[in-house]
Amino acid sequence: MDRETRYEDSHVSIGSFVLESGEELPHVELAYERVGPSDAPVILVCHALTGNQFTIGEDEPGWWKGLIGKGKYVDTSEFQIVTFNVLGGCNGSTGPCSINPTTGLAYQADFPFISVRDMVHSQKQALEQLGIHHLHAVIGGSLGGMQVLEWGILYPECMDHLVPLAVTPSLSAYGIAYNSISRFAITKDPEWKEGYYNLEKPPAAGLATARMIGMISYRTDDMFQKKFGRKVKGNPGESHTETTYDVESYLHYQGNKLVGRFDANSYLYLLKAMDMHDISRGRDSIAKAAKLIQPNVLAISFKGDLIYPPHELEKMFSLESMAHFYIVDTKFGHDGFLVEFDKWGPLIKQQLKETLKI
Template identity: 55%
Template sequence: MKMKVGLSRDTGTILIGDLQLESGKILTNVELAYERVGSINNPVILVCHALTGTQFAVGSNDRPGYWSKLIKLGGFIDLEKYQVISFNVLGGCNGSTGPLSLNPETGEPYQTTFPFVTIRDIVKSQYMALEKMGITHLKAVIGGSLGGMQALEWGLCYPDMMDGLFPLAVTPYLNDYAIAFNNIARLSILQDPKWNNGRYTQDNRPEHGLSLARMVGMITYRSSDLFNERFGREQRGPVGVSHEEIAYEIESYLDYQGKKLTKRFDANSYLYLLKAMDTHDIGRGRGGWQTAAKGFQAPVFAIGFTGDSLFPTKEYKILIDYLQQLDMTSSFEEVVTQFGHDGFLVEFGKWGNLIQEKLQSI
């Protein structure tokens, strides 16, 4: 929890009360876990996290957050100038109301009785939390992947609340290619013998299925060039001993990443957030994405990453080109990287200045 002198950091949960979802169902006693860093007198930047992220975008000296190299004193997002707030998403498993939470009506964990949520539900819950904090305006909303989906929806659900939008590594809607991989990840969990229709105990969780789902994701998050360059068919053990034997370093890497996630993430939350991602389409119920895009009022500063197979930059640029045709302030920058989709989590020196410059311009 220790931070540099003069930099305040607050973490905890905030109760937002009852939340009506897009489905019409009502969640009661909803709370969101948050991190708030920087002077409360500074303009607010809302940071939205990705699929398996948490509210800890900045983190502490002992446990740096996932964007701690981007957001810091004197950083690209300068904590001397801005305060940053980030929430664990609705449906998550790091303190916000989700499948692990107790259902007030039964006193038991929701698990699969938790209602399905959408990106718009997630954004609505954050809006209500900011209201509770007394925050009525944002300097910017920034996020990548699932966080980028939230940023886009923020711009359409509450168009006059922010000065700028920074959606990274995302597209106006989730394409069928990405949905296909989500389905494979989903089935990996559902077919785990310990899944038990989602009613598993914490000492008997479907770790194998969740681990496999994570491996599927890891393959799509980074480019083939990066995998080939990093591992180069390097062997770990003898080939042809058994089907279970790990013979190549790439196999070891994926196995490690899969098991690592099972130690900090809940399988039900993973499923619910995959389904929320599947629903992502800014044009859903709004007459298509082009009609919906006319609803943006804040400038949209988009960043894409080469080799992103889940959110191809060509699909993203179409949105920005359209906004520019409408004479809306917007820009698109493509960052060259071997990290593919995961580019928004690394190599901040390549694109952090883009965020910095646009923040200054608004």
Template identity: 55%
Template sequence: MSLNNPTRSKQNNHTISIGPFTFESGETLDDVQLAYERFGPDDAPVVLVCHALTGNQYAIGSDQEPGWWAGLIGQDQPVDTSRYQVITFNVLGGCHGSTGPASCPKGSKRAYRLDFPAVTIRDMVHAQYRALIKLGIHQVHAVAGGSLGGMQTLEWGLLYPLFMKQLYVLAATPYLSDYGIAFNHIGTRAIKDDPAWQQGDYSSNHHLQGFELARMAGMVTYRSGTLFQKRFDRSKSEPLSYNIQSYLDYQGEKIKDRFDANSYLYLLEAMNHHDIGRGRDGWKKACKQYQAKVNTISFQHDLLYPKELIDAFSNEVPGSEHFHVETDYGHDGFLVEFNHWGEWIQRKINKGG
């Protein structure tokens, strides 16, 4: 039994070409690459993990730079990489090694930018399926993801219903609400109305103040008012500057170091159009098409993906189970406090349902 670095001793990153790929729009790119992280025994059951909006393939990461789900996945963690092989792809349209707006077509030194085809959640899933088949993987034990990753997980269960045994959908709903679309629109306008954006042909992320504002608006929806009050409590670092303001400024600056603004726009648009009922006679009828066991998790104070809508979805899916997490973190609850909900996943994933 060989191992794909299950102990996180160093970063485990790979890239695979899936060749020509045709998007839902009908446009085709000649050569699409997907970057991915892979840990665990080569012959172990596969758990496919899907990342959120500004996430990447480093769900586990390294000892020096732990990934965004390092508290959930790893040796002796709820998803144990001595027992499971875990694969995470950077999404199609992303900016951490997969083909996206910041990538250059083969033989060109100029990035696609806005010439990149519109990408949908279903495009992301189809691309990952192609990559898994190329890796020799024809079935997985489970697919899991939160937020944008949860949207992908929902589509995985409908596009390839027999490809997995289990689905874990965290902080995601069968379609994006008008409230979610509204905040995405604010972020989109902030970026596009920035003169430095230059119709997508900007020279550097670091010139984009609109990108900072987009991230700040997003951060307000990812956390709860309760958490902000407990953490900051109107505290000040200077007489006229509140710490909550400094925190948002920091988050706005930080996003420019690790994410491409055009990719951000493309993924926001993909989220806006997420609807499992599209072309399937509505989301309630789509719910009856799941063959894998569906498990959903909601988080208290999640403004974007409320418990009520996740509950409604879960109730329509035969055999689905739902778990609600009491937390002050709101939507970002799926990235923290793994001790509050990781055991629930561990019990279910290990018993096969």
């Protein structure tokens, strides 16, 4: 018989918080979702760039609903799932939209720089406030995968398993290049106003363009061709400015959809944190950093991932005895960690059974 599964959507305060840069935020809150039996082993899920704390969701399905839930690959009747909106985010955690107690106004561009390590340290303090001192696993993809790797290095004794997906030990020049174009799009929008824009009139065109740029990099050319081909919505050649092809409509839809739910400053801060991601920073080398990881590792990459090429993650864990590495055959590229759960969900389910005592 399943134990009672609770759902919690709340905030936790960790007080003042000193960032890796040395700057101090006087009051930090992290918004979180907590699902599962209160006495079950805890799994921390770390979200990607435009994700949030709603991994599972209650009134609306969460972003990893195909992987996590009652009776799914990560079973919420067996595990307690906790997800935080990252520090610097815009879904309830302290970030650029939060009120600066010094000025009484939103931080906006005055918000200090944050790193992936800052995100992890803040989550560790938040977990302690929630009475959680040990994790069965830490799981996440993309920016979430960056957090997973840092969790394993910064707090190697705090979890039994690490599951990084669709990530590399450092962001490549190719990835930084895409982020740079996205930054250019946002900061050249007339409504940008040096980051102190009217929150009711944000740099919407720039943010939408940045999202469109990202969507191109997240999937393979095969997937775009298979899904859209040269399907048209209008009359080709009728106008050089009108949206004509289905692929254009898709990108415009995705861009405008993000504008409605995400803050441009948060987007930029998180992009810069991703740029800075390099587990060897201050640790001599990737190999030496990897040796600091103690828990069992299941590392998963996705074929055709342009931003996070599989061979980089494979190389990182190739010499680690407690690590398993898999490449998922998919046409979705980087977005593979958000779809086709039947291809890789069983791997995670099996990994989580190890060391499990329920």
